[in-house]
Amino acid sequence: MAAGDRPMTGEILLSLPATILSLSSTFNLRFPSRPSFPKCPSFSRSPPEPLLSTAPRAAVTPSSPSPTTFHGPCYVIGDNIDTDQIIPAEHLTLVPSKPDEYQKLGSLALCGLPSSAYPVPFVLSGAASTPFPIVIAGANFGCGSSREHAPVALGAAGVRAIVAEYYARIFFRNSVSTGEMFPLESEETVIWKECTTGDIVTVDLDERWLTNHTTGKEYRLKPIGDAGPVIEAGGIFAYARKTGMIASASTA
Amino acid sequence: MASPIMAPSFSIFGRKMESGLMSRFIPSISAHGCRKQALNRVLAVMAPTQPQRSPATTGSVKHAMSMTEKILARASERTQLAPGENVWVNVDVLMTHDVCGPGTIGIFKREFGQNAKVWDREKIVIIPDHYIFTSDERANRNVDILRDFCTEQNIKYYYDIKDLGNFRANPDYKGVCHIALAQEGHCRPSEVLLGTDSHTCNAGAFGQFATGIGNTDAGFVMGTGKILLKVPPTMRFILDGEMPKYLLAKDLILQIIGEITVAGATYKSMEFVGSTVESLNMEERMTLCNMVVEAGGKNGVVPVDKTTLKYLEDKTTLTSEPVYSDDGFRFIQEYKFDVSKLEPLVAKPHSPDNRALARECKDVKIDRVYIGSCTGGKTEDFLAAAKVFLASGKKVKVPTFLVPATQKVWMDVYSLPVPGSGGKTCSQIFEEAGCEVPASPSCAACLGGPRDTYARMNEPQVCVSTTNRNFPGRMGHKEGQVYLASPYTAAASALTGYVTDPREFLL
Numbered sequence: 030m031a032a033g034d035r036p037m038t039g040e041i042l043l044s045l046p047a048t049i050l051s052l053s054s055t056f057n058l059r060f061p062s063r064p065s066f067p068k069c070p071s072f073s074r075s076p077p078e079p080l081l082s083t084a085p086r087a088a089v090t091p092s093s094p095s096p097t098t099f100h101g102p103c104y105v106i107g108d109n110i111d112t113d114q115i116i117p118a119e120h121l122t123l124v125p126s127k128p129d130e131y132q133k134l135g136s137l138a139l140c141g142l143p144s145s146a147y148p149v150p151f152v153l154s155g156a157a158s159t160p161f162p163i164v165i166a167g168a169n170f171g172c173g174s175s176r177e178h179a180p181v182a183l184g185a186a187g188v189r190a191i192v193a194e195y196y197a198r199i200f201f202r203n204s205v206s207t208g209e210m211f212p213l214e215s216e217e218t219v220i221w222k223e224c225t226t227g228d229i230v231t232v233d234l235d236e237r238w239l240t241n242h243t244t245g246k247e248y249r250l251k252p253i254g255d256a257g258p259v260i261e262a263g264g265i266f267a268y269a270r271k272t273g274m275i276a277s278a279s280t281a
Numbered sequence: 282m283a284s285p286i287m288a289p290s291f292s293i294f295g296r297k298m299e300s301g302l303m304s305r306f307i308p309s310i311s312a313h314g315c316r317k318q319a320l321n322r323v324l325a326v327m328a329p330t331q332p333q334r335s336p337a338t339t340g341s342v343k344h345a346m347s348m349t350e351k352i353l354a355r356a357s358e359r360t361q362l363a364p365g366e367n368v369w370v371n372v373d374v375l376m377t378h379d380v381c382g383p384g385t386i387g388i389f390k391r392e393f394g395q396n397a398k399v400w401d402r403e404k405i406v407i408i409p410d411h412y413i414f415t416s417d418e419r420a421n422r423n424v425d426i427l428r429d430f431c432t433e434q435n436i437k438y439y440y441d442i443k444d445l446g447n448f449r450a451n452p453d454y455k456g457v458c459h460i461a462l463a464q465e466g467h468c469r470p471s472e473v474l475l476g477t478d479s480h481t482c483n484a485g486a487f488g489q490f491a492t493g494i495g496n497t498d499a500g501f502v503m504g505t506g507k508i509l510l511k512v513p514p515t516m517r518f519i520l521d522g523e524m525p526k527y528l529l530a531k532d533l534i535l536q537i538i539g540e541i542t543v544a545g546a547t548y549k550s551m552e553f554v555g556s557t558v559e560s561l562n563m564e565e566r567m568t569l570c571n572m573v574v575e576a577g578g579k580n581g582v583v584p585v586d587k588t589t590l591k592y593l594e595d596k597t598t599l600t601s602e603p604v605y606s607d608d609g610f611r612f613i614q615e616y617k618f619d620v621s622k623l624e625p626l627v628a629k630p631h632s633p634d635n636r637a638l639a640r641e642c643k644d645v646k647i648d649r650v651y652i653g654s655c656t657g658g659k660t661e662d663f664l665a666a667a668k669v670f671l672a673s674g675k676k677v678k679v680p681t682f683l684v685p686a687t688q689k690v691w692m693d694v695y696s697l698p699v700p701g702s703g704g705k706t707c708s709q710i711f712e713e714a715g716c717e718v719p720a721s722p723s724c725a726a727c728l729g730g731p732r733d734t735y736a737r738m739n740e741p742q743v744c745v746s747t748t749n750r751n752f753p754g755r756m757g758h759k760e761g762q763v764y765l766a767s768p769y770t771a772a773a774s775a776l777t778g779y780v781t782d783p784r785e786f787l788l
Contacts (some may be wrong), residue, residue, distance in 0.1 A: 034611060113752050113753070114753060118728040121411070122380070122419035124383040142753075143760070167396070169577065170549070174479045176381065177496040178384075195547070201496065202498065203498070266497070
């Protein structure tokens with residue numbers, strides 16, 4: 030079926046670097062060589078509502094010194110933390126694209142963790158956000174469901190970066206597409222066992238270091254590659270618009 | 282190049298191998314660090330020889346490709362693809378449901394405009410199934426959001442429900458999305474099917490590329506009909522040997538996940554071949570592919586054969602030729618299993634890879650049994666459970682909840698005769714065994730859901746379930762303990778009140 034056979038509604042001229050959502054750290058920026066989408070001459074879009082165009086973020090204290098470093102107490106969890114623990118299924122009636130429900134998801138982030146293993150709650154009872162802007166996790170973080178509510182809940186709660194050993198694929202992909210927070214990987218394994226919830230840490234994206242000030246240890250981070258600018262821009266749509274790859278409303 | 286339908290490439294495994302056909306696998310390694318190393322190493326457990334290939338008719342020499350690579354090549358209008366490449370892919374079907382649909386719709390409207398139209402009103406299938414029979418207002422509102430959008434966009438396939446008190450009063454309502462997709466003819470060989478649900482990989486049983494995505498990606502597809510995908514390498518699982526009469530596909534996939542762990546197939550495609558796979562019916566093949574995501578897999582595939590075509594013949598027409606992995610294709614890893622040597626399994630709390638022999642868990646006292654979900658609530662699953670109850674003739678010792686996946690499954694439960702029963706239906710056998718009345722079709726308690734969800738675990742109990750995940754809190758209560766099992770094992774356990782190997786009743 031040729032692209033031209035499809036009705037010309039809702040389609041946009043688009044070309045994105047082909048490797049945005051790649052997990053690997055080294056790749057070439059490539060643009061697809063064939064025509065991507067037919068231009069729709071009569072396609073008109075109303076500008077996005079200001080309330081929804083940037084994901085509302087909970088205030089995080091202490092504040093980050095720059096967009097590429099994050100500083101504050103960390104929350105430590107182990108291996109195979111699945112989406113049911115990040116946001117239990119009973120809360121999936123909340124729709125992330127609605128601002129008030131987005132905030133509510135933030136207040137419920139990681140409430141599925143068993144309190145016997147995790148006595149310190151990630152979000153204090155009655156609070157809207159977390160005091161922990163950085164999460165340190167083990168292997169296979171975010172496994173389980175494809176629910177985007179999982180990275181959304183963490184981002185809405187105020188998480189700026191996660192440092193895990195590695196991620197389940199749908200969770201990683203959703204984190205990048207939504208731009209909710211940086212899913213970083215440590216080069217060493219099992220660093221979560223050397224950290225304790227409440228340790229003061231700094232994540233430096235540019236220099237690729239996680240520094241635990243409480244223990245004095247430093248950990249090298251793997252580069253996030255092309256996924257980084259996508260998250261910085263606020264997700265896949267925002268990135269495509271910012272870099273001029275999606276025709277913005279004014280030039281449609 | 283697609284092979285002719287009747288000569289799939291996996292037929293080379295029909296040749297009898299020597300009797301040393303033991304399961305060859307990477308030894309289970311407990312340290313995650315080592316496991317990660319194992320994942321990164323390319324292991325040729327069985328390195329197929331590369332035959333001399335003559336150039337194709339176009340004159341170009343093609344490299345061997347796997348089934349998944351061929352499907353993605355077709356969808357991205359390329360002749361050649363290799364794992365690791367990022368390609369823009371044309372989507373054939375996009376599915377969403379009541380939990381992720383509203384969020385997807387919100388993103389679609391936010392990004393493309395309040396008055397934007399979807400890319401193709403016939404390629405989006407919207408199936409309310411997760412939180413349906415509940416008084417939760419937001420859940421009910423979410424179904425209304427779907428309906429409003431489908432009306433506005435004139436979506437062709439929307440399986441609506443309005444009367445929550447009586448599911449049968451809703452002629453369009455189907456039930457669990459993955460089974461509805463199959464039953465309603467939306468699964469077709471060689472197509473690309475995406476869904477806002479991790480178990481979308483279920484459809485790989487039809488020889489297509491099917492995987493789960495999030496709301497944002499789905500919103501993007503809704504507007505453009507395309508998605509950026511990274512081509513996954515393929516792991517091959519060769520299942521040979523006659524299927525013992527006490528084993529089901531659920532046991533096979535639990536065996537595999539236990540072998541490679543919950544991250545063993547991360548970012549990879551899982552291909553299932555072998556004489557055992559060929560002997561499975563479509564519902565059993567779906568069970569295999571359904572839990573691919575539990576191993577971290579991106580998608581699962583089963584090659585198309587007569588069984589596939591027979592299932593599809595009254596439901597849909599193929600849009601393209603089935604494709605098969607080339608002879609000589611190098612899989613990133615290969616595992617062989619002699620199915621005749623396997624035993625019924627469970628996955629103990631709290632992980633799908635926490636594999637154990639059912640017979641070794643016979644001292645585990647249980648509080649309830651749950652038979653349902655896309656994984657274990659299909660017609661074949663209920664026929665299997667009925668077989669065990671029939672063989673026993675006794676009553677269950679614990680509450681046994683039955684949730685047919687779809688309206689069609691529910692009808693089968695009430696109308697199909699169970700072989701060897703003298704004409705009794707599943708429902709009659711279930712009633713005689715003292716099971717709960719089969720419930721309204723939906724996802725129900727597989728993932729907990731709102732507090733009033735049918736069969737939700739609201740206390741810290743022990744449950745044997747035919748569902749797909751058992752992480753803490755999965756079925757409701759955080760301290761609940763869920764043992765994943767086949768319908769045979771679930772039924773056997775219901776009869777004794779303990780985790781029970783179905784050979785107690787089936788031999």
